[in-house]
Amino acid sequence: MTTPQMLLAIQIANGYGAQPGAWRMPGVDPSGYTDMDVLVRHAQAAERGKIQLVFLADTPALTVDLEREAPQMAVDPLVVLTSMARGTERIGLVATASTTLNEPYTIARQFKALDVASHGRAGWNAVPTSSPAAAANHGLALPPRAEKYERAHEVVQIVQALWGSWERAAWVRDVAGGRFADTSKIRPVDLQGRHVASRGPLPIPPSEQGQPVVFQAGGGGNGLEVAARYASGVYANPFSIEEGRAHRTALRAAAERVGRDPDEVELFAGFMPSVASSRRAALDRRRRLDEVVDLDQRVTYLGAMLGLRLGAEQLDEPLTDQQLAAARPSPGDPRAPHTLEIAREGWSLRDVLAHGVIDYHPVVPGTAADVADHMQQWFEAGACDGFSLAIDVHADGIDAFVDQVVPLLQERGLFHRDYEGATLRDHLGAPDQYGLDPRLAGAAHASS
Amino acid sequence: MTTPQMLLAIQIANGYGAQPGAWRMPGVDPSGYTDMDVLVRHAQAAERGKIQLVFLADTPALTVDLEREAPQMAVDPLVVLTSMARGTERIGLVATASTTLNEPYTIARQFKALDVASHGRAGWNAVPTSSPAAAANHGLALPPRAEKYERAHEVVQIVQALWGSWERAAWVRDVAGGRFADTSKIRPVDLQGRHVASRGPLPIPPSEQGQPVVFQAGGGGNGLEVAARYASGVYANPFSIEEGRAHRTALRAAAERVGRDPDEVELFAGFMPSVASSRRAALDRRRRLDEVVDLDQRVTYLGAMLGLRLGAEQLDEPLTDQQLAAARPSPGDPRAPHTLEIAREGWSLRDVLAHGVIDYHPVVPGTAADVADHMQQWFEAGACDGFSLAIDVHADGIDAFVDQVVPLLQERGLFHRDYEGATLRDHLGAPDQYGLDPRLAGAAHASS
C-alpha cells in the first residue's frame, strides 16, 4: 500500500439510526432497541462493506425526550457488542466505558473478555463523564475536571497493566504434562493511585491481538493528553476541514511529545451521510425524519445561529434578501458559516434544516458521489485519518453506504478492498502493545 | 401437574467442567476457557435436556493453582451469558454479581440488558463478597459483615426499583402517532441508602418476563434474610438430606415471616454426578481427573477429616481394620460421616477420593440409575426443590446426564418433559414481579 487509505468506524447503538426519528421510518423494526437480531444484522451489513469497526458511544443516563425519540445509547454496550461478536467475523467492536464511574478491574475484565470472545476485535473508548445525570445514576456528584482527568490516567494505566498481567506465553495448556499455565508468567499488578487501585492479576490470557485497543474522545487539552499517551484512535467532531486539521496536528504533536510515532494515533471525524438518488431525494428523506422532532424549536435555534429572529411561520420560505444581509453567523458555533452558505442557496428553512446544519456531525445529504467527494476532500486535506459514520437510518442507510459509497471510495483508491487481517489492531495498523506502553513508564500516575 | 417436579440448574463457567482436571481430558478443547463456541455448545446440550437454567458462580479473583487447574470462573459472566443467549432459545441464564463490589446502576443495567437480549431469561445471584482477593482487585478491603449485608439489601432494592422504572406499558412505539414512549410512565427512582444510591430511570423497557429473577447463595442467617425477601431461587450446599431439609425449612419459614408464599423460593442443592456404565467405570473416570490434583495433599486432608494420620504411601490400600476402628469423623465437617461409610466399603484411598468425598458438593459416581436414585431420594425427602449440577467434564458429561439421567427422571415423573414457557420465570413457576416487591415496602433499607 503506497497511498494512505481512510479508516471507517460506524456508530450502531440503538437499532434504529443516528436520527432521532429513525425508529419510525418504513422498514425499521420499532423494537430494534432491544432486539439483538436487528443490531447484529446492522453490524453484518457494515462488515460486508469492510468497515473497520463498530463504535458504541455511551453515557449511562437517559437524556433524550423519549416521547418522540429513541435513546441514542445501547441497552448495554457489552451485551450489544458480545451479540455482534457472535454474528460477525472481522469487524472491530468498540465502546465507551467511563473512567469516572467505573473501577479499572471491571473495565479490564469486561473488555478483555470481549476481546478473547471476539478473537481480538475489542476496543475501549476511555473517556471521563461530563453528564451530571450519569453521575447521579451512580449515586455520585461529578468531581472537578482536574480530578476527573487525574483519575482517567490512573484508570487507563491500571486497566492496561491488568491486561498485561498474563505474559503472552503464560497460557501453556500442556495436556500431556498436566500444566495449565506457567504461573511464573502471571503476576499481580499491585497498582495504587490516588483514586483507584487494583491488585490483580486478571483471570484472562492474551487475545489474538494481545489486548483491546484504546480510543479517546473529546475533553480539550486534557483529553488530548489522554489520547496522546494511550490511544490508537480518537473520535472527534470537527465541523470544517480547518478544525479537523488543527485537531489532527495537535494530536500528532502531542503523541510525538510523549515519544510515540504520530502515525500510531488515528483521528476519526464524525460524519453523517444521507445517501439517496439525488440531493432533493436525500433532503426529502431527512424531512421525513424531521417529522418527529420539534421544528419550531429548531427554527429558533437556526435563527440564533445566524443572528436572526426566525419563527415557524417561515418554515416553508427561504431567508429574505434583508435577512441574508442582516445575518451574523454566531462566532461560538463552528456550524454557522456552513449554515449561512446553505441558506444563501435559497432553500426553504425546512430544507436548510434538512441539510442537517444543526446536527452534531457534518451532514452530507446527496448522492453516493456527493458523499464520497466530501470524504475524499476532507481526507486528502489532512482533516482526519478516517470517519466515524453516524448513519441516519440503519435499516437501509448502511446498505446504501456499503453498496454505493464504499465502491466509489475503493475505485478511487481511498478505502481498502478487504480487511488486512483478523484483529482490530490489524485493521487499524495499530502497533502491537501488551500491558502498559513501556515508553510511558516515566509518566506513571499509579504506582505500586 | 399434580406431583411437584424438581428443577435443574447447571453450572457452566469455564468451558471444561467442574473438576480441576477437566481441561485435559480426552475430547476437551484445552482452549475452552476463552472459546464462546465451546461454552455455547455446552449450554445447547443442557437446553436439549430441558434444564431450567445455566448458573455461573463468580468471584472476581484468581484463587486456584493455575499451574495445574483452570480458573473455575468465566472470563466474564456477562460476556459468556450473552454469548449463550445468542445460541439458545429457552434455557435460563443466571450469574453472580457481587453486592459488595458493584454499583446498583451497573448491575441493574447489565442484567436487564441481558434480560431483554435473551427475551426474558436472565437471573442475578445477589451475594456479598467474602474474598479479600476480590476486594483487593477492586482496590478495597472487605467491610465488616453487618455492613456488607446492609449494603446488600440496599443494592438489591435499588436494582429492583431501577428495573421497574419503566412501567410495563411505557414503551408505546406508536409509529403512526410518532410517540416512542409514554414518559409519564417512566420515572426516576431517587433512592439513597447508607452505602449506595441511584437516581435513574434505567434506559431499558420491560423484558418478556418483566425483569430478571433474583437468586441468592450462602451467608448463613444474614444470607437467609436476603433470600427470604428477594430471591426466587437459592443455591445451597447441603451434604446430607438432613442438612438440606433444615436449610429448606428455615428458608421457607423466613419467606413466610416477610409475607411471602414459601413456594415462591426454590432451594437448589449443589450436586456432582459422574455418570458412567458402572460405578467402577465412574470411579476410573474420576481417577483420571484426579491425576492433575495433588493427591498427597488430599490424602492428608482425608486423614484430618477422619481423625487419622494418612500418607500417600497408602493411596492404593484401603484403611486397615485398626484405622477404621480408630477413625473419628471430624464434627466440623459435614462430609465426614459419608466419607467414613465409603471407607468402610473397603475401597483404596485413591478410590475413596475418587468418590469425591472431599469435593464441594455431594458426588455420586455411578450409573445413570444410581444418579437418578440419589436425586429422587433427596427430592422426595424434601431436602431441596431441585439441584444445581456441577458436571465433572462438560464435553461428554452434560450429554451423559441429558441422554441417560434426564429420561429416567422424566419416566419417574420427577422432571418436566419440556419447558413450561419461554421465560426463566415460566421455567421456575416464579410469580410475576416488576420493580420492588410491594409486600416489602415497609422493610425498605434505601429511601428517597
Ligand SMILES: Cc1cc2nc3c(=O)[nH]c(=O)nc-3n(C[C@H](O)[C@H](O)[C@H](O)COP(=O)(O)O)c2cc1C
Ligand atoms: C466524538 C466524540 C465522542 C464522544 N463520546 C462520548 C461517549 O461515548 N460518552 C461520553 O460520556 N462522552 C463522550 N464524549 C464526550 C467527551 O468525552 C467529553 O468531551 C468529555 O466528557 C469531556 O468532558 P470535560 O469537558 O469535562 O473534559 C464524546 C466526545 C466526542 C467529541
Ligand SMILES: Cc1cc2nc3c(=O)[nH]c(=O)nc-3n(C[C@H](O)[C@H](O)[C@H](O)COP(=O)(O)O)c2cc1C
Ligand atoms: C451454593 C453457593 C454458591 C455460591 N456462589 C457464590 C458466588 O458465585 N460468588 C461468591 O462470591 N460467593 C458465592 N458463594 C459464597 C457465599 O455467597 C458466601 O457465603 C457469602 O459470600 C457469605 O459471606 P459471609 O460469610 O461473609 O456472609 C456461594 C455460596 C454457596 C453456598
